[in-house]
Amino acid sequence: MLKTRIITALILAPIAIGGIFFLPPLGFALFTGAIVSVGAWEWANMSGIETPSGRVAYALMTAAILYGLLNVPFVAVLWLALAWWFICFLLVRSYPAGSEKWGSVVARAVMGLLVLVPAWVGLNHLRTGGFQFGDSTNNLLLILYVFCVVWVADIGAYFAGRAFGKAKLAPRVSPGKSWAGVWGGLVAVGVFALVVSFIASAGTGETLLLVAASLITGFVSVLGDLLESMLKRFRGIKDSSQLLPGHGGIMDRIDSLTAAIPVFALIITQLGWLTAGHW
Numbered sequence: 001m002l003k004t005r006i007i008t009a010l011i012l013a014p015i016a017i018g019g020i021f022f023l024p025p026l027g028f029a030l031f032t033g034a035i036v037s038v039g040a041w042e043w044a045n046m047s048g049i050e051t052p053s054g055r056v057a058y059a060l061m062t063a064a065i066l067y068g069l070l071n072v073p074f075v076a077v078l079w080l081a082l083a084w085w086f087i088c089f090l091l092v093r094s095y096p097a098g099s100e101k102w103g104s105v106v107a108r109a110v111m112g113l114l115v116l117v118p119a120w121v122g123l124n125h126l127r128t129g130g131f132q133f134g135d136s137t138n139n140l141l142l143i144l145y146v147f148c149v150v151w152v153a154d155i156g157a158y159f160a161g162r163a164f165g166k167a168k169l170a171p172r173v174s175p176g177k178s179w180a181g182v183w184g185g186l187v188a189v190g191v192f193a194l195v196v197s198f199i200a201s202a203g204t205g206e207t208l209l210l211v212a213a214s215l216i217t218g219f220v221s222v223l224g225d226l227l228e229s230m231l232k233r234f235r236g237i238k239d240s241s242q243l244l245p246g247h248g249g250i251m252d253r254i255d256s257l258t259a260a261i262p263v264f265a266l267i268i269t270q271l272g273w274l275t276a277g278h279w
């Protein structure tokens with residue numbers, strides 16, 4: 001299993017790095033749109049769509065929605081994402097109570113759109129917007145930053161959870177997660193934000209705001225993971241798919257990012273660090 005995971009990672013890493021960091025904005029939009037569409041194909045399964053044709057149709061519908069949003073103001077979609085992740089907090093917190101309200105195939109399919117579409121919008125807003133923080137104006141570094149926030153939160157949560165994880169976070173959704181893991185992840189994110197602020201020569205005010213934005217983003221990323229876990233548990237499956245040998249599916253790799261990206265993009269836009277860009 002470990003050998004399979006390593007081989008898969010070695011194949012995918014250069015593809016992901018090339019697609020995210022070396023494509024022009026329109027190519028970036030198409031590349032990330034393809035990834036989101038594959039994620040939609042997997043979400044169709046979590047929604048309870050059982051036929052292959054139904055899953056492909058759902059993925060194509062998602063791709064068509066992404067295309068239709070090319071000229072829609074990004075911020076409106078990001079505000080919708082913020083409201084959605086607040087609702088997700090309530091859904092995860094109450095599970096399994098309330099599942100009869102969202103357990104239909106249609107409802108779960110709509111949930112997928114609310115997860116995937118804003119993530120794509122937020123990612124492309126980060127790529128194309130006018131960015132200024134401290135001495136940094138590189139949008140690709142901005143994308144790398146939000147990725148690192150999620151990864152740092154995961155690493156911090158892993159070690160803190162192993163050392164102190166007695167109080168469970170959401171045992172009916174993901175028994176392995178603990179509150180100690182959440183706090184450990186947030187501490188790691190806070191330290192990371194301070195280091196980045198120092199490197200970027202940010203002022204005190206900018207530093208404090210970046211730490212706050214990063215902590216919120218790190219916390220919301222946990223919801224992305226928990227929501228997918230809840231949907232898989234409800235559906236009775238372990239992985240979103242077997243598309244990535246040793247890793248599960250695309251959604252299993254990007255679940256935290258789908259929550260973190262739109263929320264982070266909205267926050268830094270409201271702070272005035274990111275303005276509307278162009279393709």
